[in-house]
Amino acid sequence: MHLKYFLMKTLRALLTSLLLVVFVFFVLGITWDPAQSMLPDDATEEDMVEFRAMWGLDKPLIEQFWVYCKNFVHGDFGQSYKDGRDVFEIISQRLPKTVWLMGMSIIFSIIFGLPLGIYAALHRNSFGDRFVMGAAVFGFSMPNFFLGIMFILLFSMKLHWLPSAGSDTWLHLLMPMITIGLSRMGSYARYTRSAMLNVLSKQYCITAKAKGASRKRMVYLHALPNAAIPIVTVIGTSIGHMVGGGVVIENVFAWPGIGRLLVTSVAVRDLPVVQAIVIILGLSMVLANLLVDFTYGLLDPRIRVTAGDK
Amino acid sequence: MSDTADTREKLVEAKGLYKHYALKSDKLFAKKRYLKAVDGVSFDIYKGEFFGVVGESGCGKSTTAKLVLDMEHPTKGSVLFKGKEVGKLKPKEWRAIRLDMQMIFQDTLGALDPYMCVGKQIQEPLEIHNIGDPKKRKQMVLDILDAVSLKPIFYDRYPHELSGGQRQRIVLARALIVKPQLLVCDEPISALDVSIQAQVVNLFKRIHKELNLTFMFISHDLRIVKHVCNRIIVMYLGRVVEEAESDELFANTLHPYSQALISAVPSLTPDSQAKRIMLHGDPPNPIDLPKGCRFASRCPKCTPRCLEAEPELVDMGNNHKVACFLVTDK
Numbered sequence: 001m002h003l004k005y006f007l008m009k010t011l012r013a014l015l016t017s018l019l020l021v022v023f024v025f026f027v028l029g030i031t032w033d034p035a036q037s038m039l040p041d042d043a044t045e046e047d048m049v050e051f052r053a054m055w056g057l058d059k060p061l062i063e064q065f066w067v068y069c070k071n072f073v074h075g076d077f078g079q080s081y082k083d084g085r086d087v088f089e090i091i092s093q094r095l096p097k098t099v100w101l102m103g104m105s106i107i108f109s110i111i112f113g114l115p116l117g118i119y120a121a122l123h124r125n126s127f128g129d130r131f132v133m134g135a136a137v138f139g140f141s142m143p144n145f146f147l148g149i150m151f152i153l154l155f156s157m158k159l160h161w162l163p164s165a166g167s168d169t170w171l172h173l174l175m176p177m178i179t180i181g182l183s184r185m186g187s188y189a190r191y192t193r194s195a196m197l198n199v200l201s202k203q204y205c206i207t208a209k210a211k212g213a214s215r216k217r218m219v220y221l222h223a224l225p226n227a228a229i230p231i232v233t234v235i236g237t238s239i240g241h242m243v244g245g246g247v248v249i250e251n252v253f254a255w256p257g258i259g260r261l262l263v264t265s266v267a268v269r270d271l272p273v274v275q276a277i278v279i280i281l282g283l284s285m286v287l288a289n290l291l292v293d294f295t296y297g298l299l300d301p302r303i304r305v306t307a308g309d310k
Numbered sequence: 311m312s313d314t315a316d317t318r319e320k321l322v323e324a325k326g327l328y329k330h331y332a333l334k335s336d337k338l339f340a341k342k343r344y345l346k347a348v349d350g351v352s353f354d355i356y357k358g359e360f361f362g363v364v365g366e367s368g369c370g371k372s373t374t375a376k377l378v379l380d381m382e383h384p385t386k387g388s389v390l391f392k393g394k395e396v397g398k399l400k401p402k403e404w405r406a407i408r409l410d411m412q413m414i415f416q417d418t419l420g421a422l423d424p425y426m427c428v429g430k431q432i433q434e435p436l437e438i439h440n441i442g443d444p445k446k447r448k449q450m451v452l453d454i455l456d457a458v459s460l461k462p463i464f465y466d467r468y469p470h471e472l473s474g475g476q477r478q479r480i481v482l483a484r485a486l487i488v489k490p491q492l493l494v495c496d497e498p499i500s501a502l503d504v505s506i507q508a509q510v511v512n513l514f515k516r517i518h519k520e521l522n523l524t525f526m527f528i529s530h531d532l533r534i535v536k537h538v539c540n541r542i543i544v545m546y547l548g549r550v551v552e553e554a555e556s557d558e559l560f561a562n563t564l565h566p567y568s569q570a571l572i573s574a575v576p577s578l579t580p581d582s583q584a585k586r587i588m589l590h591g592d593p594p595n596p597i598d599l600p601k602g603c604r605f606a607s608r609c610p611k612c613t614p615r616c617l618e619a620e621p622e623l624v625d626m627g628n629n630h631k632v633a634c635f636l637v638t639d640k
Contacts, residue, residue, distance in 0.1 A: 203420040204431075210381055211488075212408030213438045221434075225425045301425060301468040 013290040020282040037269035078272035098257030109184035117192025139186030148252040165254035195227035240288030244281040322355040328386035347373040349548035362539030370548040412485035416497035418477035422469035429465030475506035554630040564632040
């Protein structure tokens, strides 16, 4: 029963990934002529032909795609037009940096956002609730590049506590992590609160209370599991945005991750790198959605059964 | 009042219960307005009794049940359970009396956690109060499933896999497993099909007899109330208008509202159907109650006096109490 559900979801994710690769390849391939953008303005027609022949760009797009797919399966994303380095190698240097920053900021926002949301739901309409929700709105309404610049002004320029650029130590991580984390925290707290409020008003929670269950028991055993679906969805979506979401912040804090690489590669029109990054961004979204679906299946007995019926 | 009533042990005593909900005002300095859900209700429930509460929707039946269970705190008045005021218990005592009073509701799907198999949910009260060890608990659950006529295979089922009647029996099993003394049922069968209603009602009756349980049974369905209850109170807009033994109430209905309610019960033998008393209009808004008797605006026998003062509940003998000037002033 379960297996069928998971299998279906995996197949669907694979199909989406394939569509993604096709789409990215053809859209970029049609709209972007690397020979024109890479070669200097005074390049002759022969230079262009030579350049295209060198990178296999003179062949029909379908054939290029076939070659690209074959290489892709072998983990070969081609070479950078700029310096001829292996794209896979460039990305594998940058990707861990981004995953590290984003992973830490998501963990940071879960650690603070979820308990704050639960607190707000349990103390509905109290001063604490109003304060937490006010802070949450502030957190996710504030553009994070602005917040980042403010942090740099205060903690780096004025107080000299934290470094403003780079990724070498824990101290470097702190500011970008909190900048990204604050806005996530706000949305996690709000989603958690509303999901919890919805469940807490259900009769089985009132019954649990009437039976003498402690508040802890009611929250952890009944309320949280039932409130988990919307919370998992929000967290899953932010994991999907993990790789792409840091573009702005990585540039503000000169964090050497994928986001910064994307900006510099677009600036120099380095097609293979841009192509690979866009595909990775898309794949991470697909993967995150797949994980969310799996979690649903594990959490909700109703989904487990309907999946078996289909 | 007869002597037998006094010697019976009182399990619940509701004394002058009021529950007013403050309403949100759209004006900043406007006078605060209140919704008077329960407005001066007193009654006793004796041990072993099948006590019925009837009235139309919005008359405060459910709020009264919540007050008895101490799930809501009264604005005024008090509830005594076995002689102790429930609102003033220490947390430890409060937790202890949770075992003695259990409840079941109308919406059985909402009353069960959709993410937990029903066996675990029946077992939960035992875990909360540390009764038995895991093995014994499971056995107790299987026993109680048998008592409500469900097979052991239901242990691992989830609520959505069960029918309404099965869920109601699960909810009943969850309430019964701690061997309570008082079972409060808030419209327990209104959501069920008529054929299932009969089954569940008979199950209630059987359990009442076998376990010597006290029931507080809330319903708007007079047929069922007549079938199961020993004693009944009729509520209208937050007040008790009539209180009597079940047979007495149906044989000798005094309050015009009760008369209208009872005349609305369809009879199975066409000839015996008495003339139906039709009530016109809606009950007044429980926020701005008019002066005088609350039923006056719909009462077919309303007199000028009914618009001036509010009648009190008066004992007419034979444990029959009524709040109506037409009856009490004779």
